Amino acid sequence: MEKLYSIQEVSQILGISKDTLRYYDRIGIVSPSREENKYRRYSKDDLIDLMNIQIMQYVDFSLDEIRGTLNIRKMDNIDPVYCEEVSAFLDAKNAETRKKIAHLEKVSQLLNIAAETLRNFNIESDRRLAKIVREIYMDIRGGEPKYFKEGCDDHQG
Amino acid sequence: MEKLYSIQEVSQILGISKDTLRYYDRIGIVSPSREENKYRRYSKDDLIDLMNIQIMQYVDFSLDEIRGTLNIRKMDNIDPVYCEEVSAFLDAKNAETRKKIAHLEKVSQLLNIAAETLRNFNIESDRRLAKIVREIYMDIRGGEPKYFKEGCDDHQG
């Protein structure tokens, strides 16, 4: 007979709070079996599902997205069409991730230049800062900033 | 006499909703002057503040953080100690950003391998996937995953 885990055991093993586990049950993400006293009993497969959830959350999947992909566990043989769908989904997610990385690289650059400019005011760093702020503002608004001033005022980030 | 802008004008110029502008006023981030009829009147300096807010939000500052840094605008001469504080804050923000980038690079790698594995099951890609999932799980929990299985089941991401 396979070992079943209480909610407290699962919480300790996986570092997921009991309330969160109840929440996942309530919204239908991971629904363990129940004893006669209504206590939840988690199987090893339930624990694997939960671990997959943790990994997918690391990857920034929403719970809705997670709900969609967990279903593949339940299938006896692997449907190639479904695998292709998930694969395409993962590719889209990756494209999104690459975009975020590009955004954060620009942010990092801006923060570098802003910090440097605050420490050491000179024409060159002012110029570099103004340049990147313009680029960023184009990202934000798709146009040139109309009201722009030189000096420390612009160095907020 | 300097031109003052109505809330509708500001909203159109900067692409910030009127309700958001009122919200910023209410929480004390940008508080324009008022006419006798209580209508808000934004100065050019208010607009510059709002543009700085947009840039700082691009950089992922919370409104609380933004509130803290906007004060530098209000000072007649620049206090070097304050500049050093802001500079240090920007450095900390940048370190955070670099961490996020590292995290996202790992995510991107995982998504790549997962998608590839789903498209083309073979020992090599399974192995690579298992390896990176283990690394990620160590990030999440600081330990080895205890209940691990091979196969498509693990390929959720």
Next chain:
DNA sequence: CTTGACATTGGAGTCAACTCCAATGTTATT
């Protein structure tokens, strides 16, 4: 039986950054 540690349910609250809506007032044009 008592006590303490566990469980359950139902339902509301938290968070940050907005967003919506009703009621009311203001302005400018016809």
Next chain:
DNA sequence: AATAACATTGGAGTTGACTCCAATGTCAAG
């Protein structure tokens, strides 16, 4: 005066992922 487009305020709602809490039941050990 009527109308339309603007403004205001106050206050509640939205979002997604939890988190808290009161009331009640269950279990195991002393």
